[in-house]
Amino acid sequence: MLLQVENLAVSYGNIKALHGIRFQVDEGEIVSIIGANGAGKSTTLRAISRLVPVAPGSRMSFMGKDLLQYPAHKVVTELGISHVPEGRRLFENLTVMENLRLAAFARKDADHIKRDMERVFDLFPRLKERLSQKAGTLSGGEQQMLAVGRAMMSAQKMMLLDEPSMGLAPLLMLNLFEALKELNQAGTTILLVEQNARMALQFAQRGYVLESGNLVLAGKSQELLENPEVRKAYLGG
Amino acid sequence: MPLLEVRNMTHFFGGLRAVYNYNVTIEPGQIRGLIGPNGAGKSTVFNLITGIYTPTEGDILLEGQPIQGLRPDQISSRGLGRTFQNLRLWRHMTVLEHVMLARYSKLDYGLVGAFFGTAKRNREEARTRQIAMDLLKMMGIADQADQVVTNLPYGTQRRVELARALATAPRLLLLDEPTAGMNPGEALQMMEIIRQVHRELGLAIFLIEHRMKVVMDLCEIIQTLNFGEVIAEGTPEEIRNHPEVIDAYLGKEVLF
Amino acid sequence: MDVTPGSLPNRWRRIRQRLGRFWAPYRSVPMLGWLVAALVAVLLEQSLGLPLARGLGLVRIPALFGVAIILDAPILFPAVLAYVLLIYLIPIALVARYTAPLANRMARWLTSYPMVVGALVHLLILYGVLHIWTGVSDYRLLVARFTMIAIIATLSLNVVNGYMGEFSCSHPGFMALGAYTASVFNILLFVSDNRFGEALLPPVLGPFLFPFSLILGGLVAAAGALLVAIPSFRTRGDYLAIISLAFMFIVKSLFENLEVVGGARGLSNQPNYSTLPVVFVWTVLSIWIINNFVRSTVGKALNAVRDGELAASAMTVDTRKTKMTAFLFAAFWAGVSGGLFAHVIRYINPDTFGIRKLAEVLAMVYLGGLNSVVGSMVGAVGLSLISEALRPLEIYKWIIIPIILILTMIFRPSGMVAFREFDVGAILQPKDEPEKDVDYAAA
Amino acid sequence: MQFFLQNVINALQWGSIYSLIAIGYSMVYGVLMLFNFAHGDVFMVGAYIGFFVSTGLLALDIGGLIGLPVGVEMGLILVLTLILAMILNSFVGMAVERIGYRPLRDAPRASAAITGLMIGIILETGNLALLGPQRRSFPELIQTATFQFMGVSVTNKKILIVVVSLLLTLALHQFVRRSKWGMAMRAMAYDYVVVPLMGISANTIALMTFALGSALAAAAGILYGVAYPVLDPNMGILFGWKAFVAAILGGRGSILGASLAGFLLGFIEIFVTTIFPSTMRNLIAFGIILIILTFRPHGFFGEPYSAQLRL
Amino acid sequence: VQPIQPTIKIGINAPLTGDIPKVGEGTKFAAELWLEEIGGAITVGGQEYQVELVIEDNESKGESAAAVNTKLITQDEVLVIVGPQASKQAVPAGGVANDLETPMISPWSTNPNTTLNRPWVFRTPFLDPFQGPVVANFVTEEFGFTKAGVLYDIASDYPKGLAEFFKSAWEELHGEGSVVSFESFTTGDTDFSAQLTKIAEAGAEFIFAPQYYNEVPLIVQQAHELGFTGPIVGSDSWGSAELVNLCGEDCYGAFFSTHYAAEGATGATKEFIDKYNAKYGYVPDDVAALTWDSLNIVKTAIEDCGQITGDIKADRKCVRDAMANLKQFPGITGNMTFTEDGDPIKCAVIVRISEEGKFTFYKQICP
Numbered sequence A: 001m002l003l004q005v006e007n008l009a010v011s012y013g014n015i016k017a018l019h020g021i022r023f024q025v026d027e028g029e030i031v032s033i034i035g036a037n038g039a040g041k042s043t044t045l046r047a048i049s050r051l052v053p054v055a056p057g058s059r060m061s062f063m064g065k066d067l068l069q070y071p072a073h074k075v076v077t078e079l080g081i082s083h084v085p086e087g088r089r090l091f092e093n094l095t096v097m098e099n100l101r102l103a104a105f106a107r108k109d110a111d112h113i114k115r116d117m118e119r120v121f122d123l124f125p126r127l128k129e130r131l132s133q134k135a136g137t138l139s140g141g142e143q144q145m146l147a148v149g150r151a152m153m154s155a156q157k158m159m160l161l162d163e164p165s166m167g168l169a170p171l172l173m174l175n176l177f178e179a180l181k182e183l184n185q186a187g188t189t190i191l192l193v194e195q196n197a198r199m200a201l202q203f204a205q206r207g208y209v210l211e212s213g214n215l216v217l218a219g220k221s222q223e224l225l226e227n228p229e230v231r232k233a234y235l236g237g
Numbered sequence B: 001m002p003l004l005e006v007r008n009m010t011h012f013f014g015g016l017r018a019v020y021n022y023n024v025t026i027e028p029g030q031i032r033g034l035i036g037p038n039g040a041g042k043s044t045v046f047n048l049i050t051g052i053y054t055p056t057e058g059d060i061l062l063e064g065q066p067i068q069g070l071r072p073d074q075i076s077s078r079g080l081g082r083t084f085q086n087l088r089l090w091r092h093m094t095v096l097e098h099v100m101l102a103r104y105s106k107l108d109y110g111l112v113g114a115f116f117g118t119a120k121r122n123r124e125e126a127r128t129r130q131i132a133m134d135l136l137k138m139m140g141i142a143d144q145a146d147q148v149v150t151n152l153p154y155g156t157q158r159r160v161e162l163a164r165a166l167a168t169a170p171r172l173l174l175l176d177e178p179t180a181g182m183n184p185g186e187a188l189q190m191m192e193i194i195r196q197v198h199r200e201l202g203l204a205i206f207l208i209e210h211r212m213k214v215v216m217d218l219c220e221i222i223q224t225l226n227f228g229e230v231i232a233e234g235t236p237e238e239i240r241n242h243p244e245v246i247d248a249y250l251g252k253e254v255l256f
Numbered sequence C: 001m002d003v004t005p006g007s008l009p010n011r012w013r014r015i016r017q018r019l020g021r022f023w024a025p026y027r028s029v030p031m032l033g034w035l036v037a038a039l040v041a042v043l044l045e046q047s048l049g050l051p052l053a054r055g056l057g058l059v060r061i062p063a064l065f066g067v068a069i070i071l072d073a074p075i076l077f078p079a080v081l082a083y084v085l086l087i088y089l090i091p092i093a094l095v096a097r098y099t100a101p102l103a104n105r106m107a108r109w110l111t112s113y114p115m116v117v118g119a120l121v122h123l124l125i126l127y128g129v130l131h132i133w134t135g136v137s138d139y140r141l142l143v144a145r146f147t148m149i150a151i152i153a154t155l156s157l158n159v160v161n162g163y164m165g166e167f168s169c170s171h172p173g174f175m176a177l178g179a180y181t182a183s184v185f186n187i188l189l190f191v192s193d194n195r196f197g198e199a200l201l202p203p204v205l206g207p208f209l210f211p212f213s214l215i216l217g218g219l220v221a222a223a224g225a226l227l228v229a230i231p232s233f234r235t236r237g238d239y240l241a242i243i244s245l246a247f248m249f250i251v252k253s254l255f256e257n258l259e260v261v262g263g264a265r266g267l268s269n270q271p272n273y274s275t276l277p278v279v280f281v282w283t284v285l286s287i288w289i290i291n292n293f294v295r296s297t298v299g300k301a302l303n304a305v306r307d308g309e310l311a312a313s314a315m316t317v318d319t320r321k322t323k324m325t326a327f328l329f330a331a332f333w334a335g336v337s338g339g340l341f342a343h344v345i346r347y348i349n350p351d352t353f354g355i356r357k358l359a360e361v362l363a364m365v366y367l368g369g370l371n372s373v374v375g376s377m378v379g380a381v382g383l384s385l386i387s388e389a390l391r392p393l394e395i396y397k398w399i400i401i402p403i404i405l406i407l408t409m410i411f412r413p414s415g416m417v418a419f420r421e422f423d424v425g426a427i428l429q430p431k432d433e434p435e436k437d438v439d440y441a442a443a
Numbered sequence D: 001m002q003f004f005l006q007n008v009i010n011a012l013q014w015g016s017i018y019s020l021i022a023i024g025y026s027m028v029y030g031v032l033m034l035f036n037f038a039h040g041d042v043f044m045v046g047a048y049i050g051f052f053v054s055t056g057l058l059a060l061d062i063g064g065l066i067g068l069p070v071g072v073e074m075g076l077i078l079v080l081t082l083i084l085a086m087i088l089n090s091f092v093g094m095a096v097e098r099i100g101y102r103p104l105r106d107a108p109r110a111s112a113a114i115t116g117l118m119i120g121i122i123l124e125t126g127n128l129a130l131l132g133p134q135r136r137s138f139p140e141l142i143q144t145a146t147f148q149f150m151g152v153s154v155t156n157k158k159i160l161i162v163v164v165s166l167l168l169t170l171a172l173h174q175f176v177r178r179s180k181w182g183m184a185m186r187a188m189a190y191d192y193v194v195v196p197l198m199g200i201s202a203n204t205i206a207l208m209t210f211a212l213g214s215a216l217a218a219a220a221g222i223l224y225g226v227a228y229p230v231l232d233p234n235m236g237i238l239f240g241w242k243a244f245v246a247a248i249l250g251g252r253g254s255i256l257g258a259s260l261a262g263f264l265l266g267f268i269e270i271f272v273t274t275i276f277p278s279t280m281r282n283l284i285a286f287g288i289i290l291i292i293l294t295f296r297p298h299g300f301f302g303e304p305y306s307a308q309l310r311l
Numbered sequence E: 001v002q003p004i005q006p007t008i009k010i011g012i013n014a015p016l017t018g019d020i021p022k023v024g025e026g027t028k029f030a031a032e033l034w035l036e037e038i039g040g041a042i043t044v045g046g047q048e049y050q051v052e053l054v055i056e057d058n059e060s061k062g063e064s065a066a067a068v069n070t071k072l073i074t075q076d077e078v079l080v081i082v083g084p085q086a087s088k089q090a091v092p093a094g095g096v097a098n099d100l101e102t103p104m105i106s107p108w109s110t111n112p113n114t115t116l117n118r119p120w121v122f123r124t125p126f127l128d129p130f131q132g133p134v135v136a137n138f139v140t141e142e143f144g145f146t147k148a149g150v151l152y153d154i155a156s157d158y159p160k161g162l163a164e165f166f167k168s169a170w171e172e173l174h175g176e177g178s179v180v181s182f183e184s185f186t187t188g189d190t191d192f193s194a195q196l197t198k199i200a201e202a203g204a205e206f207i208f209a210p211q212y213y214n215e216v217p218l219i220v221q222q223a224h225e226l227g228f229t230g231p232i233v234g235s236d237s238w239g240s241a242e243l244v245n246l247c248g249e250d251c252y253g254a255f256f257s258t259h260y261a262a263e264g265a266t267g268a269t270k271e272f273i274d275k276y277n278a279k280y281g282y283v284p285d286d287v288a289a290l291t292w293d294s295l296n297i298v299k300t301a302i303e304d305c306g307q308i309t310g311d312i313k314a315d316r317k318c319v320r321d322a323m324a325n326l327k328q329f330p331g332i333t334g335n336m337t338f339t340e341d342g343d344p345i346k347c348a349v350i351v352r353i354s355e356e357g358k359f360t361f362y363k364q365i366c367p
Ligand SMILES: Nc1ncnc2c1ncn2[C@@H]1O[C@H](COP(=O)(O)OP(=O)(O)OP(=O)(O)O)[C@@H](O)[C@H]1O
Pocket: A012, A015, A016, A017, A035, A036, A037, A038, A039, A040, A041, A042, A043, A044, A086, A195, B151, B152, B153, B154
């Protein structure tokens, strides 16, 4: 078991976003979390990345280590969890190249960095064409590619993806998911959060359904796809 | 006379050719779609039409009148409403204030009224409030009128954007990815709203979308853009089967 | 969350419950009731204050609730506390509580007239309170006038910095323009001195023309504001901040070089026109007009420019006109406050309107709260009174006040009462109908 | 001509000081997007630290102990003072960050500006309370030597100040543009929330930025002390505001821009005084700044406003 | 039961914080020393009254100074006020004192408006219209120069006033245009190289710099660095023991006009200097000396008044009248008689900074 989350609760001021959820992700898996707007999907990922403080009593472990002992930047460098945040959040004032290099900030292995960079360009040739363009002037899709590329540069044990398909053209979306699949086959465990529930479930092996801060369903993707409630609520009938 | 006519519009960002020789004609009451790969220049087309950028070359005519070079507020006052790809709401303002403010150019009182709270101003404000509330009812968010927008769910925020754009009393509405970030169920609701708006207000609509179901179901005519140039234009059926579009944009297998 | 019984949150809740119970009867006291109660308190002080103070071993009536006395001689703390309780707190509490039904009836009766009438009645009582309170001591009178002038300045800065979200540093410059214009006008016309010679008009006319001089000062300030407003079309944020800062330095330097108005030696002999009623009326006027403006849809355009200029202009908002209006309007009121100020201290020099004044007004705006008329009042009154009351601390005052501000910013980053509408109608309402949100125990 | 040259020399020295303070300011401004209104006072503290360190070193009389010639000893003391004061002042900067800015990282920028202003006042008043109101005279570490060159007076101090200032500017520019730390700082400027996702501690970067900015302020303080050897608790106020002007005039986050603007400010002030009646100096100098910004509304190296997607 | 002895309260309105804290310190120290000196009491009409000093900080702001005066008068009910020092505070504060009919004496303010048409307001220093010509005459006689350069702070009241009076006096002596260069800067500036270059270029034989002592070292050193060799002459604001600490040898040999010379002083002056030096560790500057004199004027006026009635209004009036009637009051900064306006008629001294850095008496110049 790679990631184990128990009784995870998070609040923003008075708003309770997560009410003590429990789930797990195994090594090499692709797991997706689906849910409506504001269900708490992004919050879950932020909690794992330690970007938001969690309520007392929450427990999270990664490869047997207590995740709560690590500050946000060490979750990346020491545990190897990368995160593609919602809305991309690129450093728009830096160039594409600088964004990628920055993601490898704490890494010392020059050779590996170089190899990873090549892989990013293999997956997203468009980025290579725009190396010295400021990230802020990329189109939506290009930005999403860069966001994933950046995550690949920072850590590869596990990748948290927050709505990577948002705003992507159909073809690109296909490409992206293919790329993610490749990444997964090369050993990166993936936890995916998506609005586009159908596609997410088709892509993942297992899924969880999050509803107003509570996990209400869990199961194999196929089961969920066939579940009538899920179909009604998230797949558009 | 067509409602909007764009002729040979070209735009460069530095050395990058974002839009090249773009033409479009929109008739009153038409629903049109604009698709294309990421970075094709779709949003740029919208930004050019609405005056956020000034085209390097070309003419934009609204009901025969050239509007290129005008400021965005002048263009929008002439009946061109829009929403943004990334929500651009005013984070400290309430839903109602958003919609009321979009009536800015239609307000019939001046600074004196604003300073001294004249009777005319009070009448105008009441009337504007009524119009705004009607729009909010139409969007189904009237009960959230006094909420500050930052606290609202994403889907609601999208509706606020739409209501705000409608409050400018447009004859042509530009929608940049209205269902982005919604799950399929919510997207269906949004489509319903767009249809209703189109029906009840009789607007022309020009929309950008990546969700094929939305484009194909809503639009009468679809344009496809690639590298800033139109590569195909036609009915949904024609576009779906257009080889170049499939190549550049749709892909062979459709996931959903 | 596992909270052990008796832990802090629980105890805190109990305290709040108790406070809530204590406060409950006062929830139904309308503004009118509070004002009447305050009137009773100040009348009490006027008649009994001095003997009571003497009896408690104080030499005088404590001017600002005795803070200065306590800081000077901590041993007098019980006496001061007793005084404040006996003169202010207990009478106000009793009167407010037991006249509440009557006050509510009155307030309801007033609501049957146009709002202006109700507002005027309230203001009249408020003025009465102020008049009697300041009548006891000239020191209070001076502090009260400075404080009200600070309210005007703070409010007007809030229009640009809070409502429109720019960081404007030019306010002292606007104040200087207003102060000098009004001063020159009045000295030239109504004062015989060795700078401008004989008075041109009979001095009895002076007080009547004083409003014109203030308006003229405001207009000159607004004209000066063009220099900041026009660049604001093309640039914003930080760049505008230094444009406005440059403007402030330019104005200061301009007056240093203007020998006719005394240069660095300053301009004195302003007639004593900024009396309490005059300052009061102008303060009320400024609050009323500014509040009207920022609550109108036209005024809301400022907020839209702040939160997203692009979206604003795409929604038909004329952003240029909006910025222009905001700057000129704010400058006008800053000019008025400068004019009033000049006629309180009756001497101005360019140095009065420098960086230190800037820091002061900025602090008031951000302490009180952005985008809030009430906030500006709180900020101006709060900082003026604190800085007067802490005077005995001498140098340590300027360590304590910054610490207060830093803590405020840390715990309330937008200020004490930010983003709140000032709804006169709601304030004037009677309060005896049960409110929806009285669930204080559960809060 | 000689008159003109003399004033160029004068302006170079004055501009160097502005430039050094401005780049320190620009560090914090460019990275954290904050108006660091405490910077002028951090500069003042730096100058005082320099004063105490150098006075202490002089009292120790190391030269006397190991028998160095006076000139060398003084040079050594100057270098040691520079290094020590820069280190010490960087702690001051870090304290300012920790107390005044970190708790406000999510707050509106203007609020942080107010805390900065207030920390500045505390530093001034604290100095006054601790050290009393008398001015301090910065020890004369360099024996002034005046060279006459084409009828122009140049002192060794002036040369030293200009050279050190230019060197520090270039070093810092390289650091911010080329090093990965510099890159992290620029990233931080844009979006500090996701910086940790790159495996970088945002707090470390913020602290480092303040430390660097304050170290530069200390260097500026010492060079200032060498050239203008009277220190008082309020000396930083005006410099703080001028640095603010220069940093922004240079363009957001641009070290070279800030330095250039610092020199420009120095030149404007000196030459306006030279050419116009000196009474009009501030009027004209700030008028020029206003005009520059009206025509170049985003400073020298700043991005145009339309491209600043996030404000 | 003892009857309560009325105390005599004296308000001190001083700039303890703000731009000129050193002035505030000098004021406070001199006042405290004075209180000690008189044993904390004044005897009036055979009865001893306790004296209480109420020292308040005006933050060197005009409005604060006015507020402080109002507070002192109405809250603390002081009999008389000493201060504020700088004119930008003394002018508004004087207005308050005059309106509320309380005698006030400013030890340091030289702006004519401070006392003009204000019967309740007095001052201790001589005025700029007197000092300007003093310096002009002195330089003419001493050096025989005809071309003057002036460097002053335009944003500050005192230097600006003095610079202008000097200019007119000098031009009266040597003709139009004999002030070859009249340069200014702004408060807080520390680089004067452009102005000094201009002055040197214009061929000035000496520089008159009526600046505060903290700016003087910079002016003098920069002038020397730029190769200016003529004398630099100053005014009473140079008169601080700190000047030499800050300026060092650069200032040796310089002249300035002032109220008294610390070195070689005799009698009461020397006594004051020694006591102050013993207590606070440095030679008092002219602010302290003038404050000391002001307090003694107050004391004499109270004594002259003959009785303290306890009716504060009457007592204030009595003190004011007594003050206005003082003749040839022997202060440590010279003998003083007040004019109609409340300004003193007194002599100035020219001080030379000796080669040991001491302020030595050089010459006395009387009106
Ligand atoms: N920074 C924040 N401050 C306050 N509340 C927040 C914040 N971020 C999220 N929330 C609230 O927490 C809840 C969960 O939000 P979260 O972003 O995790 O939802 P989500 O499932 O990712 O939704 P979406 O599909 O819209 O991204 C929502 O009610 C949201 O309003």
